[in-house]
Amino acid sequence: MVLSLVSLCAKEVVRDHSSSHSWLKWMPKDLYRALLEAAFSTCRPLAVGELVQRWPELTLRVGGRRKQGQTAPNRLCIQSMLLAVVRGLTDHRCSLEVLDLCGVQGDEGGMGDPMGGWSLTVALCTMVLKASVRTRRPQRTRREQRKKRDQERKRISALERERDLKRERGQKKRDGELNSNESSNVGERTESSGSVSEEDLSKGVRRRMEMERKRGRTVLGSSERETEEKEMDRDVVVHVRADLFVNGRSWERVHSALRTSGPLKLQCRYLRVEEIAVPSIRTLLDLLPRRGLLGVDIRYSSLGVAGLAELLPLLSTFPALKSLRLHYCNLDFRRVHPSQSEALAELSQGLARLQELRHLSLTALRLPGQLRVLLSSLPQPLEILELPYLSLSPADFAYLSCSHHTSTLQQLDLSENRLDENTLPSIRRLLSQASGSLQHLSLSGCGLTDGLLGLLLPSLGGCRALKSLALALNPLSMAGLMDLVKMAVRMPSLRQLLYPNPLEDYQPGLPDLPSSAQLLDWPLDETSDINLTSNKLNRVLIDSGRSDIFLTCDLLNYDKDMVE
Template sequence: MVLSLVSLCAKEVVSDHSSSPGWLRWVPRELYRPLLEAAFSSCRPLTVGELVQRWPERTLRIGGRRRQGQTAPNRLCIQALLLAVVRGLSDQRCSLHLLDLSGLQGDEGGMGDPMGGWSLTVALCTMVVQARAGARRTQRKEGDRERKRFSALERETDIKRERGQRKRGMDLSSDDGEMVECSAPTSEEDLIKGVRRRMEIVRKKETVVTALGGSKKESEGQEPETDVLVHVRADLFVNARSWERVRVALSTAGPLKLQCRYLRVEEISVSSIRTLLDLLPPRGLLGIDIRYSSLGVAGLAELLPQLSTFPALNSLRLHYCNLDFRRDHLGQEQALRDLSQGLRHLQELRQLSLTALRLPGQLRVLLSSLPQPLEILELPYLSLSPVDLAYLSTSHHASTLQQLDLSENRLDESIPSIRRLLSEASGSLQHLSLSGCGLTDGLLGLLLPSLGGCWALKSLALALNPLSMTGLVDLVKTAVRMPSLRQLLYPNPLEDYQPGLPDLPSSAQLLDWPLDDSTDISLTSSQLKRVLADGGRSDLFLTCDLLNYDKDLVD
């Protein structure tokens, strides 16, 4: 990545924090963005805080999809940013109205100490609550100051009134020249006027206290009204440890308003998920990811009507949520009908990911009810049957799929359906994963013509399939002829494993079985690279590293 002259100069400027008082007062608003980017890339948290505290624009976006080789922002820089946002609430130079941190979180413990999704969520919620507490302290100080000023004016008025009454009550008509005070009785009309005057004073005092968020409203248990100064948009990661903190932050009225773009929840109940959804504004949520929560079919059917109230929701991901139709339970058929009915109301759904839900034979019931064709469909570990794959190949989703994941589903009896599906999706499919599907040399040979016809395909994953070196070379020769393909995740050939593997090993056996130390594994890589060189494809990346494979790097 070649840096521009502005970026190079910005990195030099932020490298010395002691010089910041000299240039911060004079820097034009057009240079705030490159200076902030340089401060993040150089890990200068103090500079990040100073720039954000006086941010000259209404919007600040940090995050989004990172380019290849670009790391997530450092944890200290993110913490400095959040503190500066709170300080900027009282800084007249700050014009910030929207802070967008969508897509910011990195992997916990990754390179450069990035802030993970859970840590970022907790930090955001803490920032919202602290900003609210700070606003209340400021309101109380202003209220106390105004009450003191009003009391001083009241005392001054009382003193002037008392002096006037004394002056009018003096009688100078005595013969010896002495002043005599008249003690004429107060009339009923004067008493009424005095009561009205005192009531008016009390009413004005209560009005001032109420307007400043003072003790009267607080004593009644009501939250004083606070204007929202900055909207904070982010992806939230909630589990059992952080659920209460997130709930408090979403329900807190203060100068910072937390909004959620993508919600990821882990290990929390259906009722807790529903509580969170009730606190989210209906037009902000784009996707929900539910993991390791024992929803069951009935629980998911209960959630779907609430999800349909979010008009922009386009992504639903369910991972290990205890949906199992292989068990014979009473009421499952009705629950399945409720599930299908609930999916029918998700008008904008374009991505559906279901992992390890055990729904053999039920794919038609789920997918046929969706009103719009899907663009992303992920069905790993789903125990798909030949009936499921036959339906998928002829469904209204087949021709629009851009990303398809059928990993860890046995495909040996469904090769004709997979070929038909690939033919239908050949013009749109960009990412395909068939890892751990039991593809032997013979089965892969039947699929290669259909794979070669997917002219838009950018990434292909075929790890943990029992292929020999011969089948692997045939795969790479086909990949060389696919002009859009940029990444190929291939399996280790059977020749590279230690002796003792079964004739048709499963993906779990291939994952756990040790490689043969006596075999030079680099020979496999060298042979495949020669195939690439012969085909003139220096832009195609080959890897057998399953753990570090990332299909998104080609986008």
């Protein structure tokens, strides 16, 4: 990456913190962004703090999607920034009103000491709680300034409305003078019907009032919640947007921060919860602002069928919700219980209320034969569908191949669902229907042998938009891998291929048709050259002139999002 002259100069400026007092007060507002980026990239937390405390713009965005090779911001820089936001509440030079930290978190323990999702959530909640205690009196200055601006805006609007009314009245007066003769002729009829008209009008008003009262009793909430949120926003100086990661250790802190009213208000874009009971999840959702939540990710929580059916109506109150992920949430429809059909009906009705849902991920929920009941109720076609470890039946694959979601799918994950001769026709039909839109496909651990893969290769090759393909933990031989790579080089959009280790690379004793778990645990043969397989496959790429395809068998470090 080639740095601009401004970026190079900014790095030199923030390098020496002792000279910041001499240049910071003369710095133009347009250069604050470049200086802040330089302070983050060179890990200068003191410079980060001073810049944020004087931030001259209304919005500050840190984070977002990082480019390949770019690391997350350093933990010390993030902490310094959060402290500076609190100090800026009492600093007249600070104009900050929106702090956007969505996507800023990195992997715990990664390169450069980034701040993970859990640590960032705790730090944000601590900042909100401290601000509510320390800055109650000074925050009134900025609040009063905003109130004066709103009052001035309302005064101007009122003057414009009054001017329009006067113009309209003048026009009506002129029209009345022109038609005075006609009005006198029909005056008697008007007087005779005037009482009736007034009575009808009063009845109509009373009826509308009764209907509004009934509507207010039946629709609990949405208007009342919006009114409450507007009332609370009057005291807010800075809105803080972030992705929140909540578990049992951080739940109390997050709960307190969301309930606290003060100069900082915490808003959530993506909510991820782990090992939290249904009542606690409900409490968090009730406290979140209705607008702005795009996704919910629930993991390792014993929701059960009843718990999920209880949460879905509450999720439907978030109008922008696009993503729902449920991982290992103890939903197992293989168990026989008397109210199974009623529970399925409730789940279907709850999913039908999610009007904007585009991403659905269901991991290890054990729903054989029930895919039609769940997916057919969704009002809009999905773009991302992840169904790993779902024990899908042939009927599920048959429904998926002809559902209304197929032609719009961009990402599809069917990992760890067994494929055989009975399900292969449905998979081929599915790939044919999704060939124009599908960009990422995972069939890892599906039991694909050389024979099954050979039957599937023509359908895979027809996916002209496919960018990444994952086929790890499938029992393929070296000959099957060669056929796979020869097909891959003919796919113009393909950029990543995750292939399995060939059966020849494992130690002796492996079963004839090993499962994915056996392939994962069985040791590789140390006497054979593991790099020989990689060299042979890469030779096919070189001979075909496709050096733009990345081949790997590293399942743990594979990331489809690395594809630009």
